[in-house]
Amino acid sequence: MTATAAVLKPAPARTAGPGRAGVRLAWLHIRSRRVPAGVLALAVCGGVLHAALHWHWAFGSGPYAQQIPMITEAGAAAVITVTSHSPFGETERATGRWLPYLRLFAAAGMCGLAIALLQLGAAGESLNEGILVLARNVTGITGIGLLCSLVTGGLLAWTLPLGYLAFCQYALLQGWTAPWTWPVRPPADRGAWICACAVFTAGLLLLTIRGPRTRLSDEE
């Protein structure tokens, strides 16, 4: 074999199986959404919750006791919604048929991770209303944020969860009982669970199908 032939001989193709390619695709997807940094931000929320409970920044009981946990839960939800932003925009939509599934699993996975990290932050401390309300708040408020991302884009999707949080602080002190104010309802309230899950499902489905709003100016 001549040197020329050796040069012209095609290099052995890197045989990446469908599994490995899938993992790489998923990794690239979550990296493009800054999910690793998002996980760090969720850990910060868990740390803040832990500090608030440990050093008694929050009240031990009564309506005020839910205020700081609710803030950290809304913060976690806001972080999840912000990770829905894509830096590629229309280009990405045109190329990948796996994109909706990636969006679905990224958002759902982040939500589960947020609940786990916040629960970890509350471990060993007395969390008002417990893990059930925490999980319900995170899922429901994440749903609000995902719905908001369809209108505002991912980067500003944290505004509506914060607005809902501010409203719920009022509802908490006024003792509202409407199921759509689920953060102020007790853990076993079925209507609150239905509302939170419905909002989360709607947000997740619409995000999966349509994706967040993208604009050329939305870069990071």
Add this chain to the structure above:
Amino acid sequence: MTPAVISLRSGRATARRMASLAAAGRLLRLELKRNAMPYVLPLLAAVFFFDTVRTADGFPPVWTVRASVIGDHMLFEFSAFAGGIAAWAGSRERRRKALDLVASTPRAAWARLSVTLAGTLGWLLLAFLAGVAAIYIPTALQASWGGPPLWPVLAGVAGVIAVTMIGFTCGVAVPGRFTGPLVAIGVLVLYQAGFREALGLTASPASSGTFALLSPAGAVPSVDAGVYHHVAPDVSAVQVMFMGGIAVALLGVLGLAAALRQPAAADSLRSLRALLAGGDDWLLRAVAVVLVAAGVAASWTAYSLAGTARLTATGWQIPALHDAASDRPVPFIPDCTSGPRGFKVCVHPAFSGYLSEVATALDPVAAEIAGLPGAPVRAEQVASTGTWPSGYGPSRTAGNPPVFQYSGEQVGDLFGVFWGIPAGDWPDWRAGFQQGLLDSFLTGPPHPAAAARTGPAPLGAAQQAVEDGLMIAAGSQPPLRIGQRDHPGGQITAAASRFASLPASARHAWLAAHLPALRAGTITAAQIP
């Protein structure tokens, strides 16, 4: 140099200054137009309406009470959005990948960032002041006395500016998609932690944390706060100084932001010299350093001053800032009226809306005991003493001739007397007033004003029966007291019914004969006719 040349040069300088101002104005106009804040304003307005406006509407139209929603509710909502949106605005150059582009413009980074900051802050302050107007204008239309307090507004403005500066600086220093929500969450946690401290504030700030006094949020004041005495501005002034200091220091940090991004030299002194001397405008950097130092000094001074605060009868005072003239009682002429049976009732003009209700409540029972020893000849509202949640001073009968004194917070067992309760819709409100008057009448003769601080003792069975009987005779249903239980066989209820069924003259005669024994507790319920 001829006068003509001087005039020409002066004219050119003026023209340059005008052009510079016009350019800055144009930049600011562009910034106001392109800012993200207007898009968030509808959401902020909705939250503001649900939380702040509705809460304020539930309060009586007393200026200090209504103004308390600025720190307790309004600032919470504005903090959430101010911190987040300011961080969003601060990270714009990085987000748009325009750092290199704007670095080549003939403007200092500070000037460039200041325009963005001014646009964001302008929108926020405009919205904040509009919100204050939305609270104050209805209050002005409803309030019967007093004027709008400005210190809560100033503290609120300082809070919005400080939060905006924190958010903007974080956005410039750590530009990223998570900066906005994380800043907002951090600010809200700080706010709530301060609120938690403020509610647990005791008489000594040293024992409960100076942070509590620096928090703009706190317990709702008593209903007559600022009515009998001016609210001392000491704590608000310290809050403004503390938050203003933070804002000024962060403004200085922004001036150094570009230089701080450069890797710091190992020698900090050399690094500082390089910071001041490097770049194109060392003067601006020196000003920035001065601003940082001044801001830190102001905040530290405010923190130290708050540590010296002490609780007095008229509120928190800081000796170094306190003006003794503000301790003088606020002069007023009480609003008085007499019921159909001639019992005179007075309220402070700030609560004149309650005058007829109070007179209607007290007149029938006052007529039942009129002329008896120790029976009050009139009722007058006095300043409430104490604080929430430790409790307020009770109502009492004091002086000679005896006067029934009640506050806007507590009468007998009835709390929150003038907190917007619709008296006509709630019979217990009226009965609570009657109980308060009869409690102090039946438990003992009136004390001199100075000795009547503890209020009436708990009623015995016979006293309770007589009180209930008098109230039934006056047309009221006696409300059950907290923890009250009738004696076995319903002795109190039976005695009260018997006593109420007597003719008015017989009741009056029996009371005249047995009042000393009844007060001494030597009469049993069974002995009541």
